[in-house]
Amino acid sequence: EAGVTQSPTHLIKTRGQQVTLRCSPISGHTSVYWYQQALGLGLQFLLWYDEGEERNRGNFPPRFSGRQFPNYSSELNVNALELEDSALYLCASSSGGLPDTQYFGPGTRLTVL
Amino acid sequence: GESVGLHLPTLSVQEGDNSIINCAYSNSASDYFIWYKQESGKGPQFIIDIRSNMDKRQGQRVTVLLNKTVKHLSLQIAATQPGDSAVYFCAENMGGADGLTFGKGTHLIIQP
Numbered sequence: 001e002a003g004v005t006q007s008p009t010h011l012i013k014t015r016g017q018q019v020t021l022r023c024s025p026i027s028g029h030t031s032v033y034w035y036q037q038a039l040g041l042g043l044q045f046l047l048w049y050d051e052g053e054e055r056n057r058g059n060f061p062p063r064f065s066g067r068q069f070p071n072y073s074s075e076l077n078v079n080a081l082e083l084e085d086s087a088l089y090l091c092a093s094s095s096g097g098l099p100d101t102q103y104f105g106p107g108t109r110l111t112v113l
Numbered sequence: 114g115e116s117v118g119l120h121l122p123t124l125s126v127q128e129g130d131n132s133i134i135n136c137a138y139s140n141s142a143s144d145y146f147i148w149y150k151q152e153s154g155k156g157p158q159f160i161i162d163i164r165s166n167m168d169k170r171q172g173q174r175v176t177v178l179l180n181k182t183v184k185h186l187s188l189q190i191a192a193t194q195p196g197d198s199a200v201y202f203c204a205e206n207m208g209g210a211d212g213l214t215f216g217k218g219t220h221l222i223i224q225p
């Protein structure tokens with residue numbers, strides 16, 4: 001069974017630019033979560049999508065947004081990039097059942113110069 | 114602030130010894146806990162989970178212990194191997210729409 005996949009693997013952008021990251025969940029999973037992991041730090045919850053709807057968002061500014069498609073894949077968009085946005089962006093998926101175990105993808109390493 | 118934290122940022126153990134990684138949580142309403150392993154440059158990998166109605170759960174070479182009285186979670190790794198070198202995160206699920214809350218992680222270093 002294929003795991004969670006993310007693209008691209010690495011990305012380099014400059015301040016002020018916009019970026020789109022992509023995630024495909026495990027087949028059969030309807031929930032997708034996005035996390036930001038700055039270097040040497042823990043995972044900070046960004047967004048949760050389930051059945052195409054945004055269910056919750058973490059303490060991040062509105063320039064972080066996303067969506068979930070009918071096939072349950074998801075995009076994370078970050079506008080007006082800032083230097084501190086440099087991080088590993090992780091996507092996780094779950095079946096939405098209880099307990100809600102999340103399985104992670106390999107992440108996208110974003111560097112903002 | 115974070116409700117889940119780890120006592121030690123780095124743990125160094127000899128190959129073949131047992132490792133114990135600790136985690137404290139503050140939300141007594143949390144009903145589900147997960148341990149993840151994250152190797153350098155990779156996403157977190159699910160290791161083992163435990164529900165709040167249990168106090169112990171065993172997997173292959175790993176055991177998770179949950180002490181709800183003192184809100185403490187631990188991960189025991191038996192006969193530590195070089196491949197166990199990684200950062201280990203505990204995470205709690207408080208239910209609802211909050212997703213998982215992660216601690217900062219403990220870096221496990223295996224000495225030859």
